[in-house]
Every structure is written in C-alpha cells, then in structure tokens.
Amino acid sequence: MKLVAGPAHAWLPLVLGIAALLCLGTSQARSAEPPTDSVYRLDIPLVDQDGQGRHLADRRGRPLVVGMFYTSCHSVCPLIVDTMLATERAISAKHAGGIDVLLVSFDAEHDDPLALKRIVNSRRLATPRWTLARTEPAGVRKLAAVLGIRYRALSDGGFNHSSALILLDAEGHIAAHTETIGTTDPAFIAAIETVLDPPK
Amino acid sequence: MRSAFARSIIALALLAAASVATAAEYATIRGGTFTSVLPADGKAADTRVAPFRLRVVPVTNGEFLTFAETHPEWRRDRVARIFAEPRYLESWAAPDALGDAVLPQQPVTNVSWFAAEAFCESEGARLPTWYEWELAAAADATRLDARSDPAWRERILAWYARPSNEPLAPVGGEPNVYGVRDLHGLVWEWVDDFNALLVSADNREQGDPDLLRFCGAGAATLQQRENYAVLMRIAMLSSLQARDTTANLGFRCAKPLERGIER
Secondary structure: OOOOOOOHHHHHHHHHHHHHHHHHHHHHHHHOOOOOOOHHHOOOEEEEOOOOEEEHHHHOOOOEEEEEEOOOOOOOHHHHHHHHHHHHHHHHOOOOOOOEEEEEEOOOOOOOHHHHHHHHHHOOOOOOOEEEEEOOHHHHHHHHHHHOOOEEEOOOOOEEEEOOEEEEOOOOOEEEEEOOOOOOOHHHHHHHHHHHOOOO | OHHHHHHHHHHHHHHHHHHHHHOOOEEEEOOEEEOOOOOOOOOOOOEEEOOEEEEOOOOEHHHHHHHHHHOHHHOOOOOOOOOOOOOOOOOOOEOOEOOOOOOOOOEOOOOOHHHHHHHHHHOOOEOOOHHHHHHHHOOOOOOOOOOOOHHHHHHHHHHHHOOOOOOOOOOOOOEOOOOOEOOOOOOEEOOOOHHHOOOOOOHHHOOOOOOOOEEOOOOOOOOOOOOHHHHHHHHHHHOOOOOOOOOOEEOOOEEEOOOOOOO
C-alpha cells in the first residue's frame, strides 16, 4: 500500500489510534475471559503424563482435539487412540504440524501420571502435541458435561462411556464432534483442516 | 475509630447469626446394599451405598437468590452460556429479584446442572449420586424400602399425571422415614451423575450394546421394569444436557456423613 504524504499533524491521531488498538489488543488477550460459550470457561486443573500441572484453560490459543478414556480399558479406548492417529495421518499432507490432542481419564482413582506415561510410550504418542491427563472426580464430571460425553463407573472398576472426539477452535468453541470410532470421519477431518487453516 | 470497630463487630455478629439461621438442614441416610433399577455391574448386581447426608428439602428460590448475590457469576445476566441455556432462572422478575409471582419458599427450578453443582459446592456439599437419591427416595413415612407396595407406586404415578402448569407448592411436604421431604410430588431433581445413566431408547438393544460407542460392561440394563415411576425419572434425566433447564427440574445437595471425612 502506498501512503499518501501529508502534514505530520494529520498522521498523529492515526498513529496514536493504532498504538492504542495494539495496546488494547495485547491487554485483552491476556486478561479477557474466554467467550461465554467456550469450553475454556471450565477451568479445571489437569496433571499430564509427566506429572506437570496445568489448567484446561491454558490450552486456549490453539485448536485442540479433546477426548476422554481410561488406561485399563481394553476395548474401545485403544480404538479412540487409533482413530485419532489415523485422523492425524489424514491431515498430515496439508498440515505437517498436526493438531494438538488432549485425552483426559475418567479414572481419577487409578490413572496417575505413571499409568498415563505407559500409554504414551506403548502407543508412541508424539509429545508435546499429545497430552494424556488426569483430573479429580469433580473435574471429570464437569469436563464430560461440557463435552457431552456420558459415562458411569461400574462396580468392577470399569466405566461405561460414550466415545467421542471433540474439536475445539482456538477460543474453545466446539467446532466439530464425532462418535465415529474405529475409522476416520471425513467431516471431522475437514473440520480440523478448517480450524487449522481458516478461510480468509 | 471506636464506633467503626463496634460496627464491624456487630456486622460480624449479624453475619454469623444469619449464616446459622440459613444453614441448610441435612438428614442422615444410612447406606447399605440396595437393589437399584440400574444394576451396578451393568447386569444384575446390587449396589453398596455408603452412609451420607441429604438435604431435607430442595433448594428454594430464596436460597438461590442469596447464592446469586454472593456468586454473581451465576446471575442469569452474567452466567457463561456454556454453563446455562437462555431459559436459566427465566421465571424470576429480574437477575437479582424474584418478583411477585415467584415465592422464596418454592423450590428453585430452571437451573442447569452446572449451577446446581456450584450452589452445592458453596455450602460444602455436592449433588447426590443417582444411587444415593434412589435409595433415599425408596422410603416412605414408615419403611426404608416401600417400592414393592403398589399403593406407593400409584401415589407417585398420580403426581406424574398432574398437570405441570400449576404453580409449585412451597417446600416442606410430609417427611419420609429419614426425615427427608419432597423427594416425590414436587419437582424433578438433578443428580451428580445424570449423564451416566445410559438408558438405551430401545429396550431391544439391551444385551447388544454398541461396543463402538460404549466401553466397559455394556449399556445399563434396567431391572424392576414394573417400577415405572423411577424408570421415567431416569429416562428424563438421561435426555438432558448439563446446561439444560426446565420449569420442573430443581435439586438438593448431599454431604459425606461427617464434616471433613470423605468416602
């Protein structure tokens, strides 16, 4: 763009205005609450496979796929990981950087960082892009509630649960949701590509 | 200086008096082995419910108004949309006033699960689990478990048959054997694990759970199919999302047996 020359004093308000906007922008990015319909309004504490404590809302700023699982589950939960790995391969041609993945355990009692780490290692999950995490029982229930995942503890230590992957945009809005597990869901893949590369 | 000091002492005393006066009453529920309509193992096992305390009456409009004043993030004009749909507290005249049509002693309704959880946390409690609620609600005025009595079932079904557009009665109905009131006949109530009941919409699917959607021992299998009243409640709770509210859905809170002792 070619700037039109003019008296210096005519530019001053514009320069000051831009400066003010920039300041406003940075201060808002730091302090403003997430949008009213953002999952990041739920600020539960998480502990990852390395024992690092972070809050759910710390993920704000980058798109994220969230799911729930537990490590002693041998039927569907490995399939959730398989499905996410296959989804990653499908987007890798256009998005070499991939998408962040967060899987939170239903099993607050048994899934400590060590148990989570074992899954990360045995499934060769690419950290730090992949995070397996635990939270306290109240956090499990609230996270499942915002994500629309249904689960119930069984007396044998297992859980009945619905299986879903949920795509959050950078602000924590639910951008897409799939219950297609065991094979990839083309609509979910398209939605991930859209949040990673939004149309201008 | 001195008068300011005296004023703050008086204010503190008043505050303490007010918190004693408004402290919610809880009744002790002896736990035990219980045959729930939802078997604990997804097949047929009985459930063990640890002893706990349950609020004697549902939370009222007056109590929820006080909560919204002290926790303004739960006012209807400030609540995050992800935690409550637009109908949240819609019957109140204003975000900070009940108005003439809404009585302080009526049970609060049009509250989301998130709001109910937050209220219970504010009084050092939580929502009861489904098993806790079902155990307490199995009692009548004289028996711990009245469920096999056809007259008991009919009384509850008669409530379900009443039109739901009439104003709700104030809390404080007849107590059951535990001293808990209004478990039946006033409002539906949120439970902590409402999103866990996993009732298949079609009974024929039971025993053939969709393994790709449900991990574990399979979807819930209902027992006691003649107990329609309880089954209707489960079906209603299962249909909800945590941000939903309805004009007939309220809540009460539960606590561990003794302060500071967790299960």
